[in-house]
Every structure is written in structure tokens, then in C-alpha cells.
Amino acid sequence: MKSRLLYTDTLSAIRHATPADLPRLIELEQVCFESDRFTLKQYRQLIGRRRAEVVVYESAGKVVGSATILLNRRVGGARLYNLNVHPDFQRRGIGKALLRWTVEHAASARCDWVSLEVKVNNPVALSLYKKFGFETIQRLCRFYEDESDAFRMVLSLGDSKESRKRAKCIFENIPAGTIFPI
Numbered sequence: 013m014k015s016r017l018l019y020t021d022t023l024s025a026i027r028h029a030t031p032a033d034l035p036r037l038i039e040l041e042q043v044c045f046e047s048d049r050f051t052l053k054q055y056r057q058l059i060g061r062r063r064a065e066v067v068v069y070e071s072a073g074k075v076v077g078s079a080t081i082l083l084n085r086r087v088g089g090a091r092l093y094n095l096n097v098h099p100d101f102q103r104r105g106i107g108k109a110l111l112r113w114t115v116e117h118a119a120s121a122r123c124d125w126v127s128l129e130v131k132v133n134n135p136v137a138l139s140l141y142k143k144f145g146f147e148t149i150q151r152l153c154r155f156y157e158d159e160s161d162a163f164r165m166v167l168s169l170g171d172s173k174e175s176r177k178r179a180k181c182i183f184e185n186i187p188a189g190t191i192f193p194i
């Protein structure tokens with residue numbers, strides 16, 4: 013059973029999403045993304061999946077952001093599958109808080125790295141990921157529904173040069189167009 017409350021202070025909390033959050037998760041998709049939105053069915057499946065974590069950021073009782081990560085213990089990695097913050101609540105550190113939780117959770121699940129894809133023309137998200145130390149390792153052509161390209165970025169969770177190299181190698185050995193199996 014997943015613990016529900018993951019972080020809290022007086023006004024905000026990060027907790028696991030429940031089926032009751034589905035309408036709000038869909039609303040967030042609609043206001044945060046122009047294409048490649050998660051559907052209700054996808055979110056329902058993700059919330060029920062053991063190796064997926066859908067978490068929401070609640071501010072004064074209202075869900076204002078979410079993050080979805082997939083863990084693959086077999087390959088020792090995590091994939092940040094989605095991250096969003098409602099436009100009315102952006103620029104307040106919520107994206108950072110969700111990303112920090114993601115990275116810490118991946119580390120506590122003994123992952124060696126976290127990967128993600130981001131639109132090449134999304135400077136806000138790119139700036140956030142770079143601040144956390146994510147490195148661009150591939151450009152994925154026409155990755156998104158609107159045919160725009162993605163950067164694949166990886167954050168190695170190990171300290172050593174060797175572990176950083178290992179994290180990158182995993183992706184170098186698969187064709188650039190392949191959606192990584194996690």
C-alpha cells in the first residue's frame with residue numbers, strides 16, 4: 013500500500029494521487045499542454061500501477077501541480093513521465109518541489125538515474141532541469157504529436173564519473189527514436 017502523504021508544511025503538501033484527483037489531473041493537462049496530454053484512461057491506469065507514482069502538489073487544499081514517474085528496478089532507472097504546474101501557480105517553486113521529490117524518491121528506490129524528455133522549445137522546463145543537473149544526451153526527432161523534437165535528458169544519481177558514464181551509456185546503446193521501455 014502506497015503511503016499517501018509524502019511532504020507537508022502548513023499550507024501545502026505533496027501526496028499520492030487518488031482516483032478522486034482524476035478530473036483535476038485532466039484539467040491540469042488541458043491548461044498546461046497543447047498536445048500529448050495524458051487521458052483519463054492513462055491516468056487511471058498509472059494511479060493503479062505499482063511501478064508508477066503519480067503525485068500531486070496541494071496548496072491550501074487545491075491540487076495545483078502534478079508529477080508522474082515510472083520506476084524500472086530491472087534497469088535501475090526512473091523516468092519522469094510528466095510534470096506540470098497550473099499557470100496561476102507557476103514561478104512559486106512548485107515545479108522545483110515536485111522535481112526534488114521525484115529525484116529523492118528515485119534515489120530512495122535505489123535508481124541510478126532519472127531520465128526525461130522535454131520539448132526542445134520549452135526554455136522554462138529546460139532551465140529547471142538544468143538547474144537540477146540533468147544533461148542532454150539525445151535529440152529525438154518528431155517525438156511529439158505536433159512533430160516537434162524532444163531532448164532526452166538524464167540525471168545520474170551516483171557521485172562518481174563512472175556512474176554518470178554508465179547512465180549515459182544505457183541510452184547511447186539504444187536507437188535514438190526508441191521510447192525507453194520505462
Ligand SMILES: CC(C)(COP(=O)(O)OP(=O)(O)OC[C@H]1O[C@@H](n2cnc3c(N)ncnc32)[C@H](O)[C@@H]1OP(=O)(O)O)[C@@H](O)C(=O)NCCC(=O)NCCS
Pocket residue numbers: 044045094095096097098101102103104105106107108109129130131134135136137139140143
Ligand atoms: C515547467 C514548470 C513545471 C515549472 O514549474 P514552476 O512551478 O513554475 O517552476 P518553479 O517556480 O519551481 O521554477 C523553477 C525554475 O524553472 C525556471 N522557470 C520557471 N518559470 C520560468 C519563466 N517564466 N521563465 C524562465 N524560467 C522559468 C527557472 O529556472 C526556475 O528557477 P528559478 O526560480 O531559480 O529561476 C511549469 O512552467 C509548467 O507546468 N509548464 C507547462 C508544462 C510543462 O512544460 N511541463 C514540463 C514538461 S517536460
